[in-house]
Amino acid sequence: MKVDGPMTAVRLRAFEPVDGDRCAAIYLAGRRVAFPWVPPERFAAADFDRDTVDEEISVAVAGDGTILGFVSVYRSGSFVHHLYVDPGRRGQGIGRVLLHHAVASLPAPRRLKCVIANRPAMEFYRRAGWVEEERGEDDLGPYATLEF
Numbered sequence: 001m002k003v004d005g006p007m008t009a010v011r012l013r014a015f016e017p018v019d020g021d022r023c024a025a026i027y028l029a030g031r032r033v034a035f036p037w038v039p040p041e042r043f044a045a046a047d048f049d050r051d052t053v054d055e056e057i058s059v060a061v062a063g064d065g066t067i068l069g070f071v072s073v074y075r076s077g078s079f080v081h082h083l084y085v086d087p088g089r090r091g092q093g094i095g096r097v098l099l100h101h102a103v104a105s106l107p108a109p110r111r112l113k114c115v116i117a118n119r120p121a122m123e124f125y126r127r128a129g130w131v132e133e134e135r136g137e138d139d140l141g142p143y144a145t146l147e148f
Contacts, residue, residue: 010068010094012101015057022067023059024048030084034118035140055081058101060094071098073106080112099128103148110148115140 015023024045031043055072062068069085080102085094103110112130114121122144130146137143 010060010062010097012058012060012097015059015070015072019059019067019070020049021045023057023070026067026069026084026086027051027082029087033087034121035115037117038140052082056105058098058105060085060098069094069098071102073102075106078106078108078110080106080110083112095124096128099125108148112146113143114146116142116144 024047027048028043028045031038031047032040052072054074056075057070057072059067060069067086068089070082071080072082073080080099083095083098083102085098111133112125113136114125116122116135125146128148130148132144133147134145135142136145
């Protein structure tokens, strides 16, 4: 996994129930930024609990204890399902740390799905060495399945 650019010091730990509200807020804000063509009212903070059922979640925490982002995986499928960083903290290496953690915790080949119109995310994964394997379409539009 390539890691380049400025880095913010973060500590990774397993998600705890007390983290739910903060992760839900990051998930809500992150999806509104990532998918601007989707009406914002379609997304709700309550989606986090529904969308991460049966997933293993890790959080990136700043020195002061603030949660900066999270990654969730389906271990059985070696699938990275969600990776979100607080939009105000993007570009600080937090996503790279979370992705590296997810990759290190899963057996190869690892897979993820990314909406193609989310160009910053597609480029992020390509820079990290992920390769497009196939394409499909869901309710957010065309997506690519990437493999590492």
